Amino acid sequence: MAATASNKRVILKRYVTGLLSEDDMEVVTTEVPPLAVVPAGSEAVVVKNLYVSCDPYMRNRMTRHEVPSYVSDFIPGEVLANFGVMRVISSGHPDFKAGDLVWGITGWEEYTVINNPESLFRINHPKLPLSYYTGMPGLTAYAGFFEVSKPKKGEYVFISAASGAVGQIVGQLAKIIGCYVVGSAGSDEKVSLLKTKFGFNDAFNYKKEPDLEAALRRYFPEGIDIYFENVGGETLDAVLPNMRLGGRIAACGMISQYNLERPEGVKNLFYIVTKRLRMEGFLVFDFYDRYYQFEDEMARYLKEGKVAYVEDVVEGLDAAPAALIKLFTGRNVGKQLVAIARE
């Protein structure tokens, strides 16, 4: 048995200010202890990483926060981490054994030692594409839409960044329960995907709309009941006057703001009072207890063809930094992920 193993990984090179660039990350190879055995007495699990997810919130973790944020900051010199799909190589934990397929938080590297295996979820539908288990967009969409927005049949739903990992699922769930759904995206290709593959009632390219508020008035002459917020900033400002009385804004993310030194100011908040709106933020971590219910329901939709899922997969860790950056330039189409190893 080799005394050490080789492990390729993506590290944060320095804290990031402004626009994320490839120079902020580095792909390195390190030697690590042998992976096939877990030290005696440890309950750790060693995993081989198959897929890792690229998610906008990672940008936030690359900034140093004086006041701690909701997730810990990445540390320069250390490996990046996010949700991934993994196969267990060796286990000191009674719930896992070599060969198991799991998903959860892991490193952006070939192999990771997971010291808190209680955080891992089993993959109960391994016949679905394994990559579909990469990360939380499905549960994020499911929990955010049903638990936060509290939709009713026939309501008008607007989704920004609608072809993204979360948006595409929210839109299809909204269609399943009988809502009227319009999405915005940043290219004609994405708009076409929304209208054909995902079955949205309508969709538009926000880059071609000089007056977003007027565009929304056109797409929603009756107003918007539910806005699924993924972008923030001026999109939110355009949405607020178009909301209906008692509307709900599920605040999932505000990707337009993450690379700005100073966020854009949102000016139309007074509509929250006059239209009695509820704007509520949520994080998928709060809904882990719903996970297995979600998994079963979504697996059924996927098998029945009621939900389609579009991914944008890059191959290998060397391509990972650029893949993450694509999220912020909008060049990904669908859920962005990295295939580290295909089995």
Added chain:
Amino acid sequence: MAATASNKRVILKRYVTGLLSEDDMEVVTTEVPPLAVVPAGSEAVVVKNLYVSCDPYMRNRMTRHEVPSYVSDFIPGEVLANFGVMRVISSGHPDFKAGDLVWGITGWEEYTVINNPESLFRINHPKLPLSYYTGMPGLTAYAGFFEVSKPKKGEYVFISAASGAVGQIVGQLAKIIGCYVVGSAGSDEKVSLLKTKFGFNDAFNYKKEPDLEAALRRYFPEGIDIYFENVGGETLDAVLPNMRLGGRIAACGMISQYNLERPEGVKNLFYIVTKRLRMEGFLVFDFYDRYYQFEDEMARYLKEGKVAYVEDVVEGLDAAPAALIKLFTGRNVGKQLVAIARE
């Protein structure tokens, strides 16, 4: 019987842009039909106005809205209207008779013909100061605090414009149920009122705090569970980073913004996501069904001395325009109202 009666009234002179000024209103006297009888067949009620309320939302009604707002715009040349306390002079409606004391929406004038008397509420505790029935701040505070904020004993509550009509009641209700309450106001006199008369745990003069975010961190080292929002703009921006996970923002009003041509931008909305905040607007009109429950409860608190109420009363309609403007310069101390006739 006189052929006509004289009726002094405050009319809107022109639509208002920017800062409200006395020139935007005019006090006129008109001749009206005799008041002692209601035309045969009419269900109208004629009232003598005793007190009318000055409320910040009236500013919003003085602007012409292309898209209708939640209340109708005032019309140049016509009388202003708002909540008031009135005595019925004559009635064509079976539920009301001459001499009854009522409150509800009325004109800023000596006498008003109320064509929809169903909108009036009876005054069930006439031994309380009648002026306490002027308008909705009490019910606004009660409904906004209990229904929207959903407070729990021991929670940390921050109230802006805390010595105002609504703020003073919210703070005292929060104290009654065992919250820790801090208020901000715009003068040392108001701060002293908050700490002594209203029993807030603490209070500060926001004009003396160059860094409001740091001030809030000082007053709430553990963070804020509930923010009762009366002012908007930069105060909201300072509050957001100080909110605790799962905090609630009851959006009652945003008075700092009403006189601005362009509202200030609020930059820290991303905390709504990361701290899973709920920000919810409400209008008192949605809580009318709670009114009589509120009236009984509040009457008890007032009689038991558990709630104090500070009013800023000006005498006569000639003083009404200036009284309304005081709200926006912060020169009122407590609930601003106009005594039209004292009985």
